[in-house]
Amino acid sequence: MCGIVGIVGCTPVNQALYDALLMLQHRGQDAAGIVTCDMDGHLHLRKDNGLVRDVFHEQHMRNLTGHMGIGHVRYPTAGSSSSAEAQPFYVNSPYGITLGHNGNLTNATDLKRELFLQDRRHINTESDSEILLNILAQEMSPQDGLYLTPEDVFNAVSGVHHRCQGAYAVVAMITGHGVLGFRDPLGIRPVIFGQRETPEGTETMVASESVALDTLGFELVRDLAPGEAIYIEASGRVHTRQCAENPVLSPCIFEYVYFSRPDSVIDDVFVHRARMRMGTRLGKKILREWPDHDIDVIIPIPDTGRTVAIEMAHEMNLKYREGFIKNRYIGRTFIMPGQTQRRRSVRQKLNAIGLEFKGKNVMLVDDSIVRGTTSREIVMMARESGAKKVYFASAAPPVRYPNVYGIDMPAASELIAHGRSAEEVCQAIAADRLIYQDLEDLVGAVRKGNPRLEQFDCSVFTGEYISQVTPDYLSHLEQRRNDLAKNRPERAYANLDLFNNA
Numbered sequence: 424m425c426g427i428v429g430i431v432g433c434t435p436v437n438q439a440l441y442d443a444l445l446m447l448q449h450r451g452q453d454a455a456g457i458v459t460c461d462m463d464g465h466l467h468l469r470k471d472n473g474l475v476r477d478v479f480h481e482q483h484m485r486n487l488t489g490h491m492g493i494g495h496v497r498y499p500t501a502g503s504s505s506s507a508e509a510q511p512f513y514v515n516s517p518y519g520i521t522l523g524h525n526g527n528l529t530n531a532t533d534l535k536r537e538l539f540l541q542d543r544r545h546i547n548t549e550s551d552s553e554i555l556l557n558i559l560a561q562e563m564s565p566q567d568g569l570y571l572t573p574e575d576v577f578n579a580v581s582g583v584h585h586r587c588q589g590a591y592a593v594v595a596m597i598t599g600h601g602v603l604g605f606r607d608p609l610g611i612r613p614v615i616f617g618q619r620e621t622p623e624g625t626e627t628m629v630a631s632e633s634v635a636l637d638t639l640g641f642e643l644v645r646d647l648a649p650g651e652a653i654y655i656e657a658s659g660r661v662h663t664r665q666c667a668e669n670p671v672l673s674p675c676i677f678e679y680v681y682f683s684r685p686d687s688v689i690d691d692v693f694v695h696r697a698r699m700r701m702g703t704r705l706g707k708k709i710l711r712e713w714p715d716h717d718i719d720v721i722i723p724i725p726d727t728g729r730t731v732a733i734e735m736a737h738e739m740n741l742k743y744r745e746g747f748i749k750n751r752y753i754g755r756t757f758i759m760p761g762q763t764q765r766r767r768s769v770r771q772k773l774n775a776i777g778l779e780f781k782g783k784n785v786m787l788v789d790d791s792i793v794r795g796t797t798s799r800e801i802v803m804m805a806r807e808s809g810a811k812k813v814y815f816a817s818a819a820p821p822v823r824y825p826n827v828y829g830i831d832m833p834a835a836s837e838l839i840a841h842g843r844s845a846e847e848v849c850q851a852i853a854a855d856r857l858i859y860q861d862l863e864d865l866v867g868a869v870r871k872g873n874p875r876l877e878q879f880d881c882s883v884f885t886g887e888y889i890s891q892v893t894p895d896y897l898s899h900l901e902q903r904r905n906d907l908a909k910n911r912p913e914r915a916y917a918n919l920d921l922f923n924n925a
C-alpha cells in the first residue's frame with residue numbers, strides 16, 4: 424500500500440506535507456517523496472528510499488518552497504524498490520505534471536506498449552505509476568490553447584478511466600495550475616479530502632486517510648466517490664466531478680483488516696469500530712463452535728491485532744493480557760520487502776513476557792495470517808515462554824489468493840493458506856488450534872459501519888477479482904515479484920526525473 428497527499432495552501436505547504444506523510448507512514452516504509460510548486464512555476468522535488476524522517480533533512484525542507492504540493496510514501500507492488508521508482512514521478516509535457524499513486528494497474532504491460540506505439544511516449548522504469556502518469560499526461564495533451572480549465576482536467580481523468588484497469592488512488596500536480604486527486608471507478612483504494620480555515624484563506628488537502636487531515640487541523644469534507652475527481656486550482660478554488668461511466672464502490676476489505684490506521688474513517692466506516700466488531704464476531708464464533716474451550720487468557724499480537732483481541736476477550740468473558748511487547752522503533756513487518764528481513768524483524772519487534780504464558784492455555788489473536796511469518800514465530804515464542812497450549816485466532820479468513828490491487832502479495836505459493844485447509848495451516852504454524860473469521864462475518868463487521876457499502880474487494884480470500892484479471896497477468900506477477908525474484912540484483916534504472924535534491 425502507499426500513502427498519498429496533496430495540498431493547496433495559502434502559505435508554504437512543505438511542513439504540512441511532511442507531517443501528513445508521517446501520519447501515512449504505516450502505508451509505506453520503502454521510500455518517500457515530496458514535490459512542491461513555487462510562485463514562479465518552478466518545481467522542487469525531494470524523494471529517496473527510506474522513512475519520512477530519514478528522507479527529508481532540514482536543507483531539503485528549505486528547498487521545498489511553494490503553496491502547493493503533493494507527497495507519497497511507497498510500498499512497492501510493481502517494478503523494484505530502486506530509488507528511481509520512488510514517487511512523485513514527473514513528466515515534462517504538457518504543463519509539467521507530477522504524480523503519486525496508491526494501487527496497482529493490472530494492464531500495465533499493454534498500456535506501456537500502447538504508450539510507445541500509439542502515443543510515442545517513453546517509460547524508463549518498471550513502475551506502473553510512471554505509466555499511469557504518462558496516460559494522464561497523454562489524455563491532457565489534446566487540449567487547445569494554454570489555459571487549462573477544470574473541464575479539461577476532468578476529461579483527462581475520464582480518459583484515464585477508459586484506459587487503465589486495476590486500482591489507482593492518485594494525487595497529481597499540474598505545474599502552476601493546481602492539484603488533482605482521483606479514485607478508480609471501483610474505489611478500491613481510499614481517498615478523502617478536507618479543508619481548514621487560516622487567516623490567509625481556505626486550504627484544501629487530499630489524502631489516503633482521514634488521520635492525515637485530523638492531525639493537521641483539517642475538517643474532513645468527505646471521501647471521493649469511486650471514479651470521482653477533485654481539482655483544486657492554485658487559487659484555492661475547488662471543483663469536483665464524477666468522471667467514470669459506471670462507478671461501483673468496492674473498497675478493499677484489507678484496508679479495514681490491516682492497512683489503515685484504526686483512527687481513520689474510510690468510506691464512512693470507523694476503522695477502529697470495524698475491528699472491534701471483527702473481535703466480537705470472532706469471539707461469538709469460538710463460543711459457538713467450541714463452547715467447552717479451555718482458554719485461560721487472550722493475548723494480542725501487537726499492533727494491529729490489539730483492537731480485535733480486546734473485544735474478543737470481552738465477548739468471551741476472558742482475561743486480556745499484553746504478553747508481547749513491541750519494540751517501538753521497528754516498523755511494520757508485513758510491508759517489508761524481503762522474507763529474510765521480515766522473519767528477523769518479528770523477533771526483533773516482539774518479545775514475550777514469560778509470566779503471562781507460563782503454565783497457561785493462551786489464545787493468540789491477530790488481524791490476519793498472510794505468509795505466516797508472524798504466527799509461526801509467535802507460536803514458537805509462546806511455547807518457549809512456557810505456555811501449555813497455544814491457540815490462534817485470525818480476524819480475517821484464510822488469505823489464499825494474490826492481491827493485484829496495491830498489496831504486495833503477488834505469489835500464491837508464498838501464502839501459507841494457499842492450497843491448505845485451516846487444519847493444515849494450524850499444523851504449519853504449529854498451533855494447537857486455529858480459528859479463522861468467516862468471510863461473511865468480516866464483511867458484516869465492516870458493513871455495519873456503512874450499510875450503503877454494497878460490495879468489497881475480497882479477492883485475497885475468494886480469488887474473485889472485481890475487475891478483469893487474466894491468468895496470464897497472475898502468472899506474470901508471480902514470476903516477477905515472488906521473494907526470490909526480488910532478491911536478484913536490481914537493474915539500476917537511471918532517474919530521468921526532475922532535479923532531485925540530494
Ligand SMILES: O=P(O)(O)OC[C@H]1O[C@H](OP(=O)(O)OP(=O)(O)O)[C@H](O)[C@@H]1O
Binds near residue numbers: 754791793
Ligand atoms: O502472516 P504474516 O505474513 O506475518 O502477515 C500478517 C502479520 O503482518 C502484520 O503485522 P505487521 O508487523 O506488519 O504490522 P502491525 O504492527 O501493524 O501489526 C499483520 O498485523 C499480521 O501480524
Ligand SMILES: NC(=O)CC[C@H](N)C(=O)O
Binds near residue numbers: 424
Ligand atoms: N502499494 C502501492 O500502492 C504501490 C504503488 C505502485 N504500484 C508502486 O509500486 O509504486
Ligand SMILES: [Mg+2]
Binds near residue numbers: 727728789797
Ligand atoms: Mg501485526
